[in-house]
Amino acid sequence: MIDLHLHLDGSLSEDDFKYLAKLNNIDLGDDFPNNIYVPMECKSLDEYLERFDLPVKLLQTAESIEYATYSLVKRLCALGLFYAEIRFAPLLHLTKGMTQFEVVKSALCGLKKAIKECDYKIDANLILCCMRHASIEENLTTVETAHLLSNDKVVAIDLAGGETIHPCSYFSECFSLARRYKLNITIHAGEATGSDEIMRAIGEGAVRIGHGVHLSLDMFSVKKVNNAKITFEFCPTSNLQTKSLKTYKDVPLRQFINKDIRVTINCDNMTVSNTDCIKEMAIMVKTFKLDKREVIDIYDNAINASFTSEENKNKMRSIMLSAFDGSMLERLNLK
Numbered sequence: 001m002i003d004l005h006l007h008l009d010g011s012l013s014e015d016d017f018k019y020l021a022k023l024n025n026i027d028l029g030d031d032f033p034n035n036i037y038v039p040m041e042c043k044s045l046d047e048y049l050e051r052f053d054l055p056v057k058l059l060q061t062a063e064s065i066e067y068a069t070y071s072l073v074k075r076l077c078a079l080g081l082f083y084a085e086i087r088f089a090p091l092l093h094l095t096k097g098m099t100q101f102e103v104v105k106s107a108l109c110g111l112k113k114a115i116k117e118c119d120y121k122i123d124a125n126l127i128l129c130c131m132r133h134a135s136i137e138e139n140l141t142t143v144e145t146a147h148l149l150s151n152d153k154v155v156a157i158d159l160a161g162g163e164t165i166h167p168c169s170y171f172s173e174c175f176s177l178a179r180r181y182k183l184n185i186t187i188h189a190g191e192a193t194g195s196d197e198i199m200r201a202i203g204e205g206a207v208r209i210g211h212g213v214h215l216s217l218d219m220f221s222v223k224k225v226n227n228a229k230i231t232f233e234f235c236p237t238s239n240l241q242t243k244s245l246k247t248y249k250d251v252p253l254r255q256f257i258n259k260d261i262r263v264t265i266n267c268d269n270m271t272v273s274n275t276d277c278i279k280e281m282a283i284m285v286k287t288f289k290l291d292k293r294e295v296i297d298i299y300d301n302a303i304n305a306s307f308t309s310e311e312n313k314n315k316m317r318s319i320m321l322s323a324f325d326g327s328m329l330e331r332l333n334l335k
């Protein structure tokens with residue numbers, strides 16, 4: 001199984017929190033562990049994003065970042081994933097003097113160590129997030145960092161953070177540099193904002209859209225996303241918590257499938273949202289009565305849109321079919 005949209009800082013386990021708190025001499029607060037999960041009655045994306053303050057505080061040294069990445073890949077493999085793209089914003093991890101390059105290098109160390117220990121049953125790559133609240137200079141450094149490490153499991157650039165702060169076109173300079181470096185681009189858009197922001201993201205070179213649930217399904221927009229072969233990274237539970245959508249039934253999965261729009265199901269944040277990508281798919285199967293063929297099509301979309309080589313994609317296609325065994329079918333609500 002595959003997760004294309006997963007944030008490192010939103011996916012530390014309770015044990016990770018305890019270990020990193022001790023390592024960094026940081027108090028987890030009286031309401032730990034409740035303060036690491038977001039309640040369903042969370043009011044907005046901004047309130048949701050506050051849940052990242054504590055994990056980000058814990059991830060300010062090379063040792064901590066390496067450990068967190070290592071632990072996440074190990075847990076993903078134990079969950080039954082064979083591929084994941086893990087994202088985070090290196091510019092949020094500089095308070096103790098590391099450079100963005102050093103931050104990403106330490107994440108790569110943890111990532112590779114875990115893949116090796118998992119006997120290569122899982123592969124994982126990194127996506128570096130630019131942040132909407134950060135300066136253009138800081139975000140340009142993120143793009144430069146991705147370029148320097150693009151041969152070393154850094155596969156794309158993203159733009160994350162409060163969507164209403166700036167439209168993505170505010171960061172055009174960053175995306176044009178990313179395009180010049182031939183970096184893949186995915187952008188969070190159409191979660192707290194509407195279809196216009198999705199169109200702007202495509203204009204900036206995004207081939208994948210994080211969330212995008214508010215895409216208008218008029219003829220013009222559908223033609224535009226399908227002609228550009230855009231893939232959408234849905235993260236249902238997270239959308240309910242940020243009040244982007246009211247219920248699971250409001251996830252426009254059926255509508256997207258009916259219009260032949262490429263859509264994938266992901267987790268966003270394992271801890272903050274208290275979920276994983278298999279649970280998210282199981283919820284979609286139950287809500288929309290998806291059959292096995294439709295679930296395979298959604299995973300196929302994920303493989304096709306993954307930022308990895310054709311050779312790896314072919315390998316994943318054969319692994320995927322054999323992964324639909326008895327226990328996995330049960331976990332996906334297909335049995």
Ligand SMILES: [Zn+2]
Pocket residue numbers: 005007160188210268
């Ligand atoms: Zn996200």
